Amino acid sequence: MKYLHLIWRSLLRSRRRTLLTVLSLGVSVFLVATLQSILGTLDGFAHNPDSANRMVVRHKTSITNVLPFRYGDWLRQQPEVEAVMGLQWFGGIYQDQRNFFANFAVEPEYLVPMFKEEVRGVTEAQVRDFVRDRTGCVVGQALADKFGWKLGTVVPLQGTIFPFTPRLTIRAIFRGKRTADEMALYFPYKHLEESIPRMKGKVGTFWVRVRSADDVPRLIERIDHHFSDALEPTYSETENAFQLEFLKMLGDYATMIHTITAAVLAAILIVTASTMAMTIRERTTEIAVFRAMGFTGRQVLGLLMAEGVLLSAMGGLAGIGLALVTAGAVRGNIGTSIPWLSDFQLQPATLLFCLQATLAVGVLSTFIPAYQAVRRPIVEGLRSL
Amino acid sequence: MTTWLLFLPLIPALGWLAWAALRHAVPLSYNWRSLWQRKVATLSTAAAIAVVVAIFVVVRSLSQGISHAFVSSGRSDQAVVLRANARVELNSTLERDQVRVLKADPLLARDASGVLASAECYVIMMLDYADGTGGTNVAVRGLEPAGIRMRDRVRLVQGRWFNPGLWEMVVPARMAWRFQGLRLGQSISFAGHRWPIVGVFDAEGSAFDSELWTGVEQLMQARKRDAYSTMLVRLADPDRLPGFIRQVDADKRLKLEAKAETDYYGEQTEAGKPIQVLGNLITAILTLGAIFAAMNTMYSAVAGRTAEIGTLRALGFRRVEILASFQWEALMLCSMGGLAGALLAQGFNGIQTSTVNFQTFSDVSFAFTITPGLMAQGVAFSILMGLAGGFLPAWRASRIPVTEAMNS
Numbered sequence: 001m002k003y004l005h006l007i008w009r010s011l012l013r014s015r016r017r018t019l020l021t022v023l024s025l026g027v028s029v030f031l032v033a034t035l036q037s038i039l040g041t042l043d044g045f046a047h048n049p050d051s052a053n054r055m056v057v058r059h060k061t062s063i064t065n066v067l068p069f070r071y072g073d074w075l076r077q078q079p080e081v082e083a084v085m086g087l088q089w090f091g092g093i094y095q096d097q098r099n100f101f102a103n104f105a106v107e108p109e110y111l112v113p114m115f116k117e118e119v120r121g122v123t124e125a126q127v128r129d130f131v132r133d134r135t136g137c138v139v140g141q142a143l144a145d146k147f148g149w150k151l152g153t154v155v156p157l158q159g160t161i162f163p164f165t166p167r168l169t170i171r172a173i174f175r176g177k178r179t180a181d182e183m184a185l186y187f188p189y190k191h192l193e194e195s196i197p198r199m200k201g202k203v204g205t206f207w208v209r210v211r212s213a214d215d216v217p218r219l220i221e222r223i224d225h226h227f228s229d230a231l232e233p234t235y236s237e238t239e240n241a242f243q244l245e246f247l248k249m250l251g252d253y254a255t256m257i258h259t260i261t262a263a264v265l266a267a268i269l270i271v272t273a274s275t276m277a278m279t280i281r282e283r284t285t286e287i288a289v290f291r292a293m294g295f296t297g298r299q300v301l302g303l304l305m306a307e308g309v310l311l312s313a314m315g316g317l318a319g320i321g322l323a324l325v326t327a328g329a330v331r332g333n334i335g336t337s338i339p340w341l342s343d344f345q346l347q348p349a350t351l352l353f354c355l356q357a358t359l360a361v362g363v364l365s366t367f368i369p370a371y372q373a374v375r376r377p378i379v380e381g382l383r384s385l
Numbered sequence: 386m387t388t389w390l391l392f393l394p395l396i397p398a399l400g401w402l403a404w405a406a407l408r409h410a411v412p413l414s415y416n417w418r419s420l421w422q423r424k425v426a427t428l429s430t431a432a433a434i435a436v437v438v439a440i441f442v443v444v445r446s447l448s449q450g451i452s453h454a455f456v457s458s459g460r461s462d463q464a465v466v467l468r469a470n471a472r473v474e475l476n477s478t479l480e481r482d483q484v485r486v487l488k489a490d491p492l493l494a495r496d497a498s499g500v501l502a503s504a505e506c507y508v509i510m511m512l513d514y515a516d517g518t519g520g521t522n523v524a525v526r527g528l529e530p531a532g533i534r535m536r537d538r539v540r541l542v543q544g545r546w547f548n549p550g551l552w553e554m555v556v557p558a559r560m561a562w563r564f565q566g567l568r569l570g571q572s573i574s575f576a577g578h579r580w581p582i583v584g585v586f587d588a589e590g591s592a593f594d595s596e597l598w599t600g601v602e603q604l605m606q607a608r609k610r611d612a613y614s615t616m617l618v619r620l621a622d623p624d625r626l627p628g629f630i631r632q633v634d635a636d637k638r639l640k641l642e643a644k645a646e647t648d649y650y651g652e653q654t655e656a657g658k659p660i661q662v663l664g665n666l667i668t669a670i671l672t673l674g675a676i677f678a679a680m681n682t683m684y685s686a687v688a689g690r691t692a693e694i695g696t697l698r699a700l701g702f703r704r705v706e707i708l709a710s711f712q713w714e715a716l717m718l719c720s721m722g723g724l725a726g727a728l729l730a731q732g733f734n735g736i737q738t739s740t741v742n743f744q745t746f747s748d749v750s751f752a753f754t755i756t757p758g759l760m761a762q763g764v765a766f767s768i769l770m771g772l773a774g775g776f777l778p779a780w781r782a783s784r785i786p787v788t789e790a791m792n793s
Contacts, residue, residue: 016684017681017684017685020677020678020680020681020684021677021681023673023674023677024673024674024675024677024678024681025674027670027671027673027674027677028670028671028674030670031667031670031671031674034666035667038663060511061510061511061575061576062508062509062510062511062522063509063522064475064508064509091476097472158470159470160470160471160472160473160476161471161475161476163468163469163470163471163478235511245519245521260440260667263436263439263440264436264671266436267432267433267436267437267671267674267675268433268674270429270432270433271429271430271433271674271678271681273429274425274426274429274430274678274682275681277425277426278426278685333662
């Protein structure tokens with residue numbers, strides 16, 4: 001510890017170099033922290049502990065095929081099942097295509113029991129209003145805030161999949177754990193069914209809430225077996241698997257992010273190593289003087305290594321700080337083009353990883369030049385004095 | 386195109402540098418040799434720049450590949466007719482009598498086999514990946530025979546076209562190896578039938594490279610639909626296209642809308658937006674990092690050569706010439722990295738990948754295409770880094786007082 005001042009002074013000796021190295025490390029670490037957190041945020045959607053009890057039943061052929069509504073009655077009779085809700089992706093547009101948000105037609109009476117964790121903070125009176133009003137709807141707080149909606153506002157949704165433009169009155173506004181959950185609108189299924197003849201008695205998916213998560217695998221098997229010979233066979237999976245399927249559609253984003261992370265780490269290793277090599281080479285004489293004064297080789301090595309680690313740690317912390325400061329901006333900008341990222345959050349594990357990685361970069365990049373400098377005979381170092 | 390605008394400031398700067406080099410300035414070989422004096426620093430900086438340039442080129446090729454898939458799909462004398470407000474084929478429905486009305490339009494082109502209009506059915510289905518890691522939604526298009534003739538970029542590479550009356554499919558070569566059961570002679574099970582794969586086509590990277598093709602009537606029958614999705618029409622006179630579109634939009638009987646095929650696919654390039662946004666962010670940040678690294682190296686090059694700079698000044702070289710000389714050195718350093726990075730990126734050329742079109746929830750397959758143009762962009766980009774990273778150190782070098790420099 002008593003050498004900390006010495007290490008600090010040697011870093012300050014070439015302020016510009018230290019600053020440039022810290023900045024170059026900082027932006028790279030910032031990038032790694034942000035990218036890895038994007039990955040972590042996306043993964044969070046496919047590993048949502050709240051949805052362990054829920055599963056999704058859909059048509060085996062594809063997500064756009066519809067199932068007979070009566071399948072819901074059979075599902076409700078299963079002993080493990082707590083609640084079943086028919087849900088149809090409506091894909092309506094509010095005013096402009098860019099105002100994209102998720103909107104679904106659902107069986108209103110089951111909405112709150114099904115999404116207990118995601119749809120919260122609505123009073124019983126509001127739920128009653130919603131269930132009674134066939135042209136009513138429920139929206140999330142974040143969505144209501146975005147467009148300045150209040151209870152009673154009428155929201156026209158222009159159908160894209162269905163040639164029909166419902167005008168929906170907001171009957172309840174809910175809060176959810178995540179912003180992405182709040183960016184949704186639900187309206188009564190009956191309204192859709194009555195307006196679109198081909199949807200009569202048909203629905204896209206059933207969401208099933210199971211009493212105990214342990215029963216889910218067996219229930220999935222039983223449902224699919226039961227309907228395997230039907231005209232409309234089903235495909236059931238857990239809600240997490242269903243989400244993962246959509247995430248996987250984004251492309252192999254995980255491989256891309258990991259590749260970039262590896263490349264960036266390699267690049268900063270090279271950059272730091274080159275900086276430290278420059279620093280140490282300039283100090284050949286000084287190192288010789290230190291050793292002539294009685295510092296052991298190991299001590300000098302330790303001092304140089306500490307300097308390298310301190311330098312890279314500063315870069316790492318600068319990057320993490322930058323990531324923390326800009327997290328809100330990332331949420332706002334990328335969140336609009338990739339809906340899942342409206343919940344973008346820096347993951348503590350990722351930040352820890354970044355810190356560890358920069359420390360490792362510090363150690364790895366300094367060791368070789370420092371070791372070489374220490375191995376050099378003192379006399380040779382003093383010769384240039 | 387817009388990317389090239391970014392490189393516009395390069396032109397005057399490079400022009401000035403070339404002029405400085407030609408005007409009996411400090412010889413360039415001096416800079417080249419100086420770079421190799423400090424091998425480790427030079428190589429490591431160049432390597433870092435190479436990584437950044439490689440990422441830049443690969444990410445750009447990714448977003449270009451996606452846009453290319455859509456932009457190259459349309460023809461300017463063809464129009465897609467959809468249900469009003471449907472936006473994409475998947476959402477659209479078209480009744481048989483509407484199709485009859487449209488096909489009778491005198492503006493449409495004809496060839497030996499009849500009118501060039503194809504009523505089509507567009508659906509999606511689940512297919513399993515060949516490597517057994519799950520599956521994804523892929524698009525299936527049912528066409529009339531005219532539909533094949535109207536897409537002249539699509540050509541058969543293996544087997545034969547489907548027979549419109551049979552349960553047969555033709556698949557793009559790019560998808561054949563990515564999914565189970567899509568090779569020639571294999572078959573897939575879909576909508577209660579087995580569909581043998583009778584042919585493989587290539588669509589030159591357009592959107593059709595992500596679609597399975599079959600006869601429209603077979604597909605509708607299998608999916609128990611009695612309505613088509615959309616219709617593709619070709620006009621006899623390309624100039625009449627806006628008129629045709631207005632006419633369809635205004636026809637109250639039809640309640641349909643028509644879009645130029647090029648516009649229709651142009652709108653779908655949105656599919657590449659997430660990757661584009663992410664790519665731009667990544668490149669911007671990394672560039673900043675690389676510029677700092679280049680600056681660092683150049684500053685230490687300047688610091689280590691104070692005496693040399695003093696000598697140059699004493700020999701009569703002017704400040705501007707020294708500025709130009711060091712700027713050249715930075716350019717050499719960075720463009721070396723840029724060239725290496727562009728070559729590195731070349732290794733990605735041809736790798737197949739895919740993303741999803743969120744408007745149709747279906748798979749879009751495309752290949753990384755590292756074109757010479759993209760590689761040139763990468764190198765231009767590294768030159769930009771060299772200019773930005775080299776200027777301050779070069780400025781500093783030119784400002785060192787002669788006496789002080791000679792003293793050290």
